[in-house]
Amino acid sequence: MSVPSMASVSVGDELAGREHTCDHVQLFLYNAVLFNAHRIHYDLPYATEVEGYPGLVIAGPQIGDWMVQCADNWIGDDGMVVGIEYSNRLASYLGETLTTGGTVTAVDTDARTVTLDMYVKNENGDVVTPGVVTVRLDG
Amino acid sequence: MGLLTEELLANIGKTEAPRTQVVTERDIRKYSIATNQTQRKYLDGQVAPPLFHVAFFWDVVELDELNADGVSVDKLLPKFPLEREMAGGLDIQHHDRIRAGDTLVATRTLTDIYEKEGRSGALIFYEVVMQVERDDGTPVLTQKTTRILR
Numbered sequence: 001m002s003v004p005s006m007a008s009v010s011v012g013d014e015l016a017g018r019e020h021t022c023d024h025v026q027l028f029l030y031n032a033v034l035f036n037a038h039r040i041h042y043d044l045p046y047a048t049e050v051e052g053y054p055g056l057v058i059a060g061p062q063i064g065d066w067m068v069q070c071a072d073n074w075i076g077d078d079g080m081v082v083g084i085e086y087s088n089r090l091a092s093y094l095g096e097t098l099t100t101g102g103t104v105t106a107v108d109t110d111a112r113t114v115t116l117d118m119y120v121k122n123e124n125g126d127v128v129t130p131g132v133v134t135v136r137l138d139g
Numbered sequence: 140m141g142l143l144t145e146e147l148l149a150n151i152g153k154t155e156a157p158r159t160q161v162v163t164e165r166d167i168r169k170y171s172i173a174t175n176q177t178q179r180k181y182l183d184g185q186v187a188p189p190l191f192h193v194a195f196f197w198d199v200v201e202l203d204e205l206n207a208d209g210v211s212v213d214k215l216l217p218k219f220p221l222e223r224e225m226a227g228g229l230d231i232q233h234h235d236r237i238r239a240g241d242t243l244v245a246t247r248t249l250t251d252i253y254e255k256e257g258r259s260g261a262l263i264f265y266e267v268v269m270q271v272e273r274d275d276g277t278p279v280l281t282q283k284t285t286r287i288l289r
Binding site: 020026029030032033034035036037038039040043046050051060061062064065066068069072073076077080081082083084085086087088 | 169170172173174175176177178180188189190193194197198199205208209210211227228229230231232233234236
C-alpha cells in the first residue's frame with residue numbers, strides 16, 4: 001500500500017489489517033516485559049478453575065498494541081501517532097486469531113491529522129477492542 | 140446508590156511520588172519483539188512504539204507485595220466497596236516520541252471517582268492520569284485510564 005499523505009487520504013479509506021495469533025511464547029514474553037505476574041496469563045488451572053476463564057487470557061494492553069500497530073504501520077516513517085483511545089470489551093484467549101483493521105473517519109488538513117476508527121476482532125467477528133487513533137502526517 | 144463515602148471521595152487528587160527511569164535500547168527491543176512489531180526503528184530499539192510506556196511504567200514490586208493471584212496492589216487507590224474489575228479504557232495524547240537514552244519522569248494522580256447504576260447494580264468508576272515528561276520538563280505524553288468496578 002502506498003504511503004498516506006494529506007493529499008491522498010480520504011474519509012472512508014480502509015487500512016490493511018493484520019492477523020495475530022498469540023502463542024505461549026509471545027504471551028510469556030509480553031508479560032515478562034511488563035513484569036506482570038497475573039496468573040490468568042500463564043497458570044491454566046488457576047485461570048480456568050479459580051477465575052473461571054475458558055483458557056489463558058491474552059493481556060488487554062497487548063491487544064491494544066496490535067490495534068495501534070495497524071494505524072502506525074499505515075503511516076510508517078511519514079508521521080506519528082498523537083492520540084489513542086481504546087477499551088478492552090471482550091476477553092481473548094491463547095490460540096485465538098485476532099484481526100486488526102480500521103477506517104479513516106476524519107481528515108483535518110490544518111492540523112495535518114487523520115482520525116481512524118480502529119478495531120480488533122476475534123474469529124467470530126466480535127469486536128474485542130474498539131478504539132480511535134489519531135495520526136499526524138508529515139507528507 | 141451511595142457507595143461512595145466522603146472519606147473515599149477525599150482520595151480524589153491524590154498523587155504518587157514521581158518515578159524517574161532511563162529508557163534503554165534493550166527495553167525498547169524487548170517490548171517491540173514481544174508485541175510483534177514490524178518496523179525496523181522499533182525492533183532496533185532506537186525509537187519506542189506508541190504504547191511502550193504502558194510496559195515501561197508497569198509497577199515493579201517485591202514478591203511479598205503480590206497477591207495470591209500474582210497482582211500487585213495499586214497504592215494510589217483506596218479500598219473500594221466493589222472489587223471485581225470490568226473492562227477499562229485508555230485515552231492517550233502523545234506530544235513527542237520516546238527514544239533510547241531518554242530519562243522519563245512519570246507522575247500518576249487519582250483524578251476522579253464516581254458511581255453509576257448499571258444493568259445489574261451499582262458500578263464504581265475511577266480515573267487515573269499519568270503525565271510523562273523528560274527530566275528537562277519536555278512533555279512526552281498524557282494518559283488517562285478509566286476502570287470500572289462491580
